[in-house]
């Protein structure tokens with residue numbers, strides 16, 4: 304029997320899928336969304352359907368072991384990853400998985416989104432690490448996600464995509480939007496050759512404001528980032544934020560050159576090289 308809550312949840316999943324597809328976060332029939340209905344049942348998107356063109360009746364009702372309880376279609380083969388997140392995070396009610404191109408590009412490059420750059424991201428997500436590669440649709444992917452999901456509401460999935468979780472379908476979807484937006488801004492800043500980070504003191508102030516905005520903090524910052532390597536499960540966040548407000552993580556080109564002349568060897572990232580050439584051309588014109 305369908306309750307009002309179930310009807311509303313079905314409608315929210317349809318809407319989140321529509322936005323996900325419209326924004327190009329998925330291609331073809333990729334991506335999946337799920338939500339808790341109660342302590343024994345979940346609602347999830349069907350496989351082999353474009354997430355941009357779903358209707359409420361297409362959803363599949365499953366239990367927390369992944370067994371289908373009702374629905375004409377079958378659940379996504381990525382359902383075990385969702386189930387793992389619900390087991391690890393009793394505080395969340397919805398999971399969204401997609402392949403947003405810029406964030407997935409970072410996941411392919413092996414570059415996590417863990418720099419404190421945007422106040423909004425520091426407040427809502429904190430750091431966005433990369434879960435190690437696991438073959439999609441196998442137990443490897445849930446295991447890779449398990450390591451990080453207790454301390455993070457959003458993860459990149461190596462060579463695959465991203466996954467977010469939150470208290471409602473729409474807030475989990477918004478976290479996916481935030482990750483992709485953050486990835487695009489980070490890409491532009493890195494192409495320009497430098498990033499100014501938010502200081503650690505400011506990060507702590509921003510995280511202190513979470514309560515005011517009704518944002519549940521996923522996890523505290525790690526006092527000692529080296530503790531991450533030790534355990535199987537990550538229970539705190541690593542965010543790159545300098546102690547001093549004037550410190551830069553990515554040095555500008557002139558300091559990279561000064562360093563190079565000391566070492567007798569030049570090592571530049573692609574972004575730094577591009578900035579160097581741009582500066583040289585500009586100087587010629589001037």
Ligand SMILES: [Zn+2]
Pocket residue numbers: 333334381400401402439463464
């Ligand atoms: Zn996927």
